[in-house]
Amino acid sequence: MQQKRPLNYYLPMRFANGEQIRQFSKPCVRCGHMLGAKDMFGVARLLDDSLAIAAKAQCPKCxxxxxxxxxxxxxxxxxxxxxxxxxxxxFLRNLPVQPREREAEVARAAAMLAQATEAAAPPAPVTPQEIIRADESVGSYQGKVIPAWVKVDGQQMAFDRVLLNARPGPGEFLLDDCLVYRA
Ligand SMILES: [Zn+2]
Structure with a gap:
């Protein structure tokens, strides 16, 4: 016997004719708010190429x-x-599991795993290969010349500000640990 679950657990479900159910919604009988599959708790099973649903719905609004x-x-x-x-x-929870349901479950598990893997691995920071410093300077900071611009892997960036003990923003480049350049 299968356990009861939020109905979105069973979605998407694909029929033999290729038609697919990705979402299931129903208006609240009291306030009319549209409930989604995650607001319903029960079972959804394939029965003669239809999706049979038996659930308890709880309106998140009222x-x-x-x-x-x-x-x-x-x-x-x-x-x-x-x-x-x-x-x-x-009745539905006692139905034997069909191959198509098993397939759908495996596909959902794989999708969830792929999502989790993607979330767990942050994109590796790109280490610039080539940094060219301008001969012109816009001043100096703590005895070091501040180049007016730098070319990072071919992209020219202009000096923006001095930054201490902080990380540069997206699209910014940090030179000598304290000079921020922007494209
Ligand atoms: Zn309601």
Whole structure:
């Protein structure tokens, strides 16, 4: 028997005809606020090439809790199920897992893993290969000449300011640990 989950866990789900359900929404029975799959807790299963849903929905706006029991067919047409949501849910949770559901689960897990890996690895800072300093200077700082501009890997950047104990902003280049240049 499957456990109940937020319905967005089951999405996207692809039918045999290639049609895909990425989101499932329903208006709140009390205030009309549109609820998404993550606001519904229960089960969504493939049943004769339709997605059968039995869930308890909780409106994030007014707090109303109501049952959802319906089927979405492979043309995205929604039919209400007459059976009470809890009973329909019990039936759905006891259905054997189909290969297509297994596939969808594997695909979702892979997508989540890829996302997590991407988030975990920050882009490596680019170390400039070539830095050319201008002969002209705009003054000096602590006895060191401040070049009017620098060319970093071919991109010319003009002197902007002296910076101490801080990191330069995006698109800025830090020379000699204290001189900031901008393109
Ligand atoms: Zn509501």
């Amino acid at each position: 707090g109303e809790v109501f049952g959802v029991a319906c089927r979405v067919d492979n043309h995205k047409r929604v039919t209400r199920v007459i059976m009470p949501a809890f009973l329909f849910g019990w």
